[in-house]
Amino acid sequence: MKAITSKAQPELKKPASRFWPTFIQQKYLYMMAIPFVLWAFVFNYLPLWGWTMAFQKYKPGKSFFDQKWVGLQYFRELFQDDQFFNALRNTLAMSIMGLLAGFIIPIIFAILLNELRLQFLKRFVQTVSYLPHFVSWVVAAGIITKMLSTDNGAVNDLLLSLHLISEPIQFMAKGHLFWGIVTASDVWKETGWNTIIYLAAISGIGPELYEAARVDGASRLQQVRNITLPGIQTTIIILLIISIGHLISIGFEKQFLLGNNLVRDYSQTLDLYALNYGLGMGRFSFGTAINIFNSVVSVILLFVANGIFKKITKESII
Numbered sequence: 001m002k003a004i005t006s007k008a009q010p011e012l013k014k015p016a017s018r019f020w021p022t023f024i025q026q027k028y029l030y031m032m033a034i035p036f037v038l039w040a041f042v043f044n045y046l047p048l049w050g051w052t053m054a055f056q057k058y059k060p061g062k063s064f065f066d067q068k069w070v071g072l073q074y075f076r077e078l079f080q081d082d083q084f085f086n087a088l089r090n091t092l093a094m095s096i097m098g099l100l101a102g103f104i105i106p107i108i109f110a111i112l113l114n115e116l117r118l119q120f121l122k123r124f125v126q127t128v129s130y131l132p133h134f135v136s137w138v139v140a141a142g143i144i145t146k147m148l149s150t151d152n153g154a155v156n157d158l159l160l161s162l163h164l165i166s167e168p169i170q171f172m173a174k175g176h177l178f179w180g181i182v183t184a185s186d187v188w189k190e191t192g193w194n195t196i197i198y199l200a201a202i203s204g205i206g207p208e209l210y211e212a213a214r215v216d217g218a219s220r221l222q223q224v225r226n227i228t229l230p231g232i233q234t235t236i237i238i239l240l241i242i243s244i245g246h247l248i249s250i251g252f253e254k255q256f257l258l259g260n261n262l263v264r265d266y267s268q269t270l271d272l273y274a275l276n277y278g279l280g281m282g283r284f285s286f287g288t289a290i291n292i293f294n295s296v297v298s299v300i301l302l303f304v305a306n307g308i309f310k311k312i313t314k315e316s317i318i
Contacts, residue, residue: 054288074289084290087273090179090266094255095247097183103243106191107236110198111224126199129192137189141257144185148172172258175266182254197239198232205231237315245302249294270294 023030054074056067078084109129116122132140147154150168159165171177205227213223252271259267268276270290278287310316 051288051292053285054292056285058285058288060284070285074286075293077286078289078293081277083268083273083277084270086265087268087270090255091248091250091269091271094179094182094269095250097179098186098250099243099247101183101187102190102194103240105187106194107198107232109191110195110202111228113195113199114202114228115220115224126192126195130196131192132189133193135189137253137257140185140189141254144181144258145172148181172260173262175263178259178263178266182258185254185258198235201232201235202228233313234315237309237313238317241302241305241309241317244305245298247301248297 052064055069055071057070057073058067113122113126116125135143148156148171150156150170153168155171156165156168160168171181209227209231210223213227218226248270250269250271252269252275255267255269255272256275259272270293274287274290277283278290306316
């Protein structure tokens with residue numbers, strides 16, 4: 001019998017790169033993206049060159065090569081300053097409180113809005129709730145200060161009328177109340193706006209799932225627990241990871257406008273610390289070192305949170 005032979009299979013050619021054909025085909029889309037890429041480069045990446053100031057004894061007016069290099073001197077000064085640790089404590093405290101309240105409340109509010117059957121009432125409540133987002137913090141801080149004032153302040157008048165207090169409370173002069181005031185102010189201002197993305201995620205859940213649940217006799221609470229929450233789980237996790245990444249960078253507007261010398265030990269955050277002890281005193285290198293610390297910690301928190309949620313829920317942003 002003749003041996004069965006098989007013809008050599010031809011070698012498979014590697015598929016040619018399709019980047020350039022795709023680029024030519026979608027050239028107008030790429031051209032539209034160029035301004036946004038340039039904007040991101042100019043305002044987000046190009047300023048990173050200024051980080052070199054943290055390693056120099058920077059003096060305005062001198063060229064880059066004329067600056068004196070001091071290595072990690074300003075970072076050592078930073079970690080030896082008691083005010084830095086006080087600002088770090090305040091930042092973490094207000095960040096964690098803001099994360100818990102400002103993340104959980106919008107989810108609950110979105111679910112409650114979704115359960116409203118009267119569309120007119122639903123639209124009215126949603127519109128009223130996100131209007132404070134468009135009010136600047138300068139105006140919002142004035143409203144909050146007036147409401148908490150001892151002189152005809154709405155909060156003190158209400159507490160007095162309910163006989164919960166015997167005399168007006170100086171809310172803005174008590175440091176231990178400052179963190180709660182900032183957190184409550186942020187929730188009031190941003191809850192409605194943050195609810196929009198959760199309502200959009202809920203609207204993407206198929207109505208047939210709710211119909212099937214009602215046929216099976218599920219209550220509205222059971223529908224929320226077994227359909228709504230799992231349906232927006234991906235959105236919740238992604239936004240939570242991003243929020244954790246910005247945990248230490250909470251800005252300074254709220255604290256700057258609502259704070260005063262009486263509550264300084266509770267109101268000073270890392271951004272205010274950089275403003276007061278860096279730019280305010282002409283210590284540009286020291287202020288840059290503070291901002292580098294903020295950025296590095298934010299990146300670490302982002303990667304840690306992303307890794308944890310990727311292992312637990314298989315959801316991630318990276």
